[in-house]
Amino acid sequence: MKKVLFASTALIATASVAAAEVKFSGYGRFGISYQEDNSKSYEVTFTNQNTGQTLTTASGATITGVTTTTTTGKATVSDTVEETILVSRFRLNIDGIAETDGGVRFEARVRLQADDTNDGEAGEAGLNGARFSVIYGGLRVDAGNIAGAFDNLANYYGNEPGLENFIGQYSGVDYSFAGYSSTGAGVNGVFFQYAVGDFAFGASYDQGADTWTAPGGVLTKTDGRDRWDISATYTFSNITAAIAYGQTEAAPGGEKETLTVLTLGGEWGDFSGTLFVADDDVSSDALNGTAYGLSAAYNLGAATTLTFAYGDGSADDDTQQYGIGAIYDLGGGASLRGGIGQSKAGDGDSKLRADFGAQFNF
Incomplete structure (x- = not known):
């Protein structure tokens, strides 16, 4: 009797596992970087042995x-x-998937990621916040640690040169939108997308976290700021056009913040390119204005691809970036990658950055 019971339990457990699926995917990269x-x-x-004095550091650090x-x-x-430091990243996506008899697909994802700490030291791996999805036909709904309409917008990021993708056509954008967090809890929002034929529509919403301050010694709560964005994408022939608009509720005593983005991307044989234009209105006047950029990639043959990106903005303190990169495909999901470029904020000095290393997908 016990043997029959154990066999039945094992069969039920096996059937439960067979009805669902767990997938693993990701990549690793490592190399050297100069900043x-x-x-x-x-x-x-710190321990301040002279209470009330202004703190300083022996090295002059800020x-x-x-x-x-x-x-x-x-x-x-x-x-x-x-x-000059060693840089690295390990990323493992863990996806749990189940599908109903009616074809409705349920998914849940968490990500395990370890990055270097920008000073030559290795960082610890940790799990991020979970994202849950329901997919049916052209409809997709995400909840939890979502990527919003801007983060999902076609050709928003374009081609990003370098092993670390450190140059972007979007560098002049200063608005903070809902983005998927690889190492944190995320925004805990909702994302909706519907695609039919060559057209797709997207929208997302999240509530900012409440904050606590103590002005005058009185503990006070400030409610989180609601944030939403919408997008539309259309593909015709070899060109994709996309537009998105987002808005964040005004802070107490402030004004609402907005972002509008238009992207164009296309492919012509071995060449592909993107154009990027945006207008952001944020709390700082020195960051308000038009952001613009472009990127390109060209397949030279012999498994080598060249990449380029340029980004800037009209505001006084916008960040300008430009650079080139190269990718050499080793086959089997592995490649050698590197890039070199310049970056500066406002009227500050340009800073050189370069990297080189290997990446392998699994």
């Missing part, structure tokens, strides 16, 4: 975010680090 005037911010705990000036406290310190 001119490289710096990093640290949160440090101190911000001091939480207390009593005998002990915490502060954020920005300091220079090595310009």
